[in-house]
Amino acid sequence: MFAISLGDDGAELRPLEPWQAEEFLAHMDRGREFVGEHIALPDFVADLDSARSFLRSYAEKAANDAGRIYGIWTGGTLVGGVLFRTMDVAYGTAEAGCWLEPSAAGKGLITRACRVIIDWAIEERGIHRVEWHASSKNEPSIAVARRLGMTKEGLLRENYPHRGTRADTEVWAVLAPEWRAAKERPVS
DSSP: OOOEEOSTTOOEEEEOOGGGHHHHHHHHHHHHHHHTTTOSHHHHOOSHHHHHHHHHHHHHHHHTTSOEEEEEEETTEEEEEEEEEEEETTTTEEEEEEEEOGGGTTSSHHHHHHHHHHHHHHHTTOOOEEEEEEETTOHHHHHHHHHTTOEEEEEEEEEEEETTEEEEEEEEEEEHHHHHHHHHSOOO
């Protein structure tokens, strides 16, 4: 297995696979309420069987070149993850997403991990457009989209039923030429 360093703090990005279902479930249990505030992931990962099934679905997506999932570890503990919920190499599109438990929030882990996977998708897989969908109430996720240089393209009104209410979804995206241009600009 590989691990990609996410910086000097020892955080790592690694594939998240079905054999890690117990660790994934323990992580989800630690962050269930926090993670579930805006996304349904904790509702799908309720026990060991559902955790294994969820990770298996992403293993199948990876085998079919239709998605990927990666965990973020700090100090040897799984604290969050990033993924390509969808990926269509033929059309050159992908939708990135993320989650994080509260203990790891506010440290830039999601932004750093997303930079790694978006760069891989664009440079290695030829993806032209990476989308980011976020509840309009999920300010941290929207802030990540901004830090990644994405452009807000629209609002899907009340399109996402989540825990008894319908939420608006903001759609953000970055195109390959924009991504490359941003990488070439000097950091100030």
